[in-house]
Amino acid sequence: MRVAVVGGGAVGTTAAYDLARRGADVWLYERDAVASDAASTGRAAGICYDAFADRRDADLARRALGRFRDLSGEGFSFTDCPYVWLARAGDDSRAAAIEEQVPRMREHGLDVALLDADELAARFPALETADVAVAAVARDAGYLDPAAYAREMADRAREAGATIKTGTEVGVTTGPDPAVLTPAGERAVDAVLVAAGAHAKAILAAAGVTIPLKPYRVQALVTGPTDPAVPMLYDATAGVYLRPRGGGVLVGDGTEPRAFDPDDWKQSADDDFVADAREHLRRAIGVAPAVERAWAGLCTATPDRDPLVGEVADCVYVATGWQGHGVMRAPAIGDAVAREVLGADGIPGFDPGRFDGDEEFAVAEGMAVE
Ligand SMILES: Cc1cc2nc3c(=O)[nH]c(=O)nc-3n(C[C@H](O)[C@H](O)[C@H](O)COP(=O)(O)OP(=O)(O)OC[C@H]3O[C@@H](n4cnc5c(N)ncnc54)[C@H](O)[C@@H]3O)c2cc1C
Known part of the structure; x- marks a missing residue:
């Protein structure tokens, strides 16, 4: 299965690794560098915790923390800290x-x-x-250096057979046969995952898909x-x-x-x-x-402060809308969306289809207690 991943932040690199290790033919396109300093992962604080009152969020966080510890090693280190x-x-x-x-x-x-x-x-x-x-x-x-984590995931994705194309800004098309629009021309794929952080809305809008972000x-x-x-x-x-x-x-x-x-x-x-x-x-x-x-x-x-993770058009998927919690969830979300692209169920409650896409909403802080 040919899968294009758009975005080389914490989420895109994790998904690329999890797709490639399951046998997908993965091409990750990043317009700048992996964990670009112009995007979010390269600027994040790297705080990770499981203190969520919602059971689904708590389960995801627990899985992510366990995986950070498993992956922690030479490329990045996860430091336990209350x-x-x-x-x-x-x-x-x-x-x-x-x-x-x-x-x-x-x-x-x-x-x-x-x-x-x-x-x-x-x-x-x-x-x-x-x-x-x-x-x-x-x-x-605990905490980690988010950029080091994303670079490690990109390295692992490469080792698992993925192609990482940095300095390559792409668009996507929808329709029965999705494709990525690269500077070298259109490339047909079986699925596309848009993990382009703050740019996900514009990339999808150009393909006729509206998400509330x-x-x-x-x-x-x-x-x-x-x-x-x-x-x-x-x-x-x-x-x-x-x-x-x-x-x-x-x-x-x-x-x-x-x-x-x-x-x-x-x-x-x-x-x-x-x-x-x-x-x-x-x-x-x-x-x-x-x-x-x-x-x-x-x-x-997003309007309800929950992420947008799942299929938005035939074989076109999105993963964004983290409300400031994208790094700490990346190991769990990257894996879950990779499995979804390969045919498994998505994460209940995060399906972008719960919105029309053109909702009016006020931006709310992610880390609030209320
Ligand atoms: C100051 C700060 C502190 C934060 N602290 C934390 C924290 O402590 N814990 C936490 O969990 N989260 C934190 N966050 C949030 C976290 O940074 C994000 O949720 C997370 O990095 C999102 O990762 P991502 O992979 O979805 O997106 P990004 O890291 O934004 O990656 C998206 C990538 O897509 C690329 N791209 C965009 N358009 C295109 C295109 N057309 N073609 C190809 N590539 C494209 C971009 O260059 C970028 O590299 C913080 C954020 C900031 C700014």
């Missing part, structure tokens, strides 16, 4: 949401626990906990050295996350909840974001080390 999320005093609705969601997560078999401020302080002395109303910790969590801008920075005992942390009240990185910390937020043109957005971080993130660091860990690098990137939103 994931803490919390609400601060006065933020009653988010505190209540955390208290309601953790028991549900435990029902799904997740290793998560509620902590009060004292327990949090005892467990993670690097955190400032005085005004914490409620916290939770997920032990099945909005790219939105987020920001991150990395600092110089600080206390290495910092866990991964999401402050739901502030809407800011952080994780250890190379002796310092990586901090993320600066979400602009509106639709962006995937070819026209400011790639550097805003001064306001950097100042706010440093202020947040002081509040979260008591220090604000010097900022070494700050940047922006795109995430993709």
Whole structure:
């Protein structure tokens, strides 16, 4: 079976590997480089956890984490690290949401626990906990370098027989016989998977398929050295996350909840974001080390915040719409969509057919607790 994969990010490279190792004749087309710095995977924070209150999301996350650990080795390494999320005093609705969601997560078999401020302080002395109303910790969590992961998956795909064509921007056609439109001409295939992140909507629109997808801008920075005992942390009240990185910390937020043109957005971080993130660091860990690098990137939103994964036209598939969770799900989603392309059932609830495609919707932040 000849399968074209469009996009060399975390999802496309994983799917290409999973298709190729099952015997498909895979050609992956990437308009730039694998894990391009102009796309999302090359700009992501690499935080991974299983702390989802929805059973399907929890199962996918668990599978993804297990696979990250199995695949971790020379090409990239997955570092186990607990994931803490919390609400601060006065933020009653988010505190209540955390208290309601953790028991549900435990029902799904997740290793998560509620902590009060004292327990949090005892467990993670690097955190400032005085005004914490409620916290939770997920032990099945960790981080990785997303670009290194995608490059490793591309290497494995190549070893399994896939052809990886970088520097090759393509379009797709629909109809009884799908094809990819390459600079060298049209190439007939048996199936196409569009895993082109923020560009998936435009690629499919040119082929007459409409999906409800909005790219939105987020920001991150990395600092110089600080206390290495910092866990991964999401402050739901502030809407800011952080994780250890190379002796310092990586901090993320600066979400602009509106639709962006995937070819026209400011790639550097805003001064306001950097100042706010440093202020947040002081509040979260008591220090604000010097900022070494700050940047922006795109995430993709859908009307119901669930991804779009599945067939959108005969033998044409899409995998996008991660709401900021595409890296952490890539090992599970890449495998699931590869199996779907080869004839298995898709992921219930992620089928793009649940939408007409032209829905009006507001961009909502992916990592929110509510
Ligand atoms: C600052 C930031 C922090 C983030 N942190 C996290 C995190 O901690 N955890 C997490 O899970 N997620 C995180 N995300 C989200 C994550 O980056 C994305 O969900 C994920 O990378 C999506 O992967 P993808 O393979 O679907 O898309 P992408 O990585 O965007 O890859 C799509 C690829 O398609 C290529 N392409 C586009 N058009 C064409 C074409 N016509 N022809 C050929 N190729 C084409 C692009 O060049 C690109 O390489 C973060 C994102 C940002 C910006």
